Amino acid sequence: MIKYSELTLMDLDIYGSIPFKYTTDIVLKLEKVDNGLGGMLLSSQNVHYEKDFGNRVNHWKEMFNLSNWKIFGAYDGENLIAGCVVATRTNDVYMLENRDDLAVLWDLRVAEKYKHQGIGQNLFNMAKKFAIESNFNQLKVECQNTNYSAVKFYHKQGMVLSAINEYAYKDCPNEVQLIWYLDIK
16 A cells, blocks of 8 residues: 655655656657747657656755755655655745745656556645645646656646746757646635
């Protein structure tokens, strides 16, 4: 039976050990109509794509004051198999837009063998509940055009695709950043 709980900053190293990767056979291709003046289209294409984010948790600890962040985890017995991190009220986190009324779903990961079992949904619900109870107006998340499962998942949550940045990832020129918002007030 999967159990969920809030984690502490002391648990970040264990959290970082949860693999954060995906494989897909569908990616979204960005098409600009009339060089963007006619809008932008995202269309699905059958393309195999794999991504492994590695362990970026140490980078977070080095870059940011995490004292306002919230961490949730999912356990199968004693094993942490999934989790999510919500960033709030932290200087120098561009995703927070210097806003005090915005929470960012910074990270959501589920170990491969536990995917498609509702665990990500439960973690998302915990993040959303935290944001509501903390009186934030919006929940924001980013994903990539190459992570089709994430795109479908955030759309299913009622999030609205609000920004597309094809130049966000200089080290991954085939990836386009998709920014989603959910009004929670």
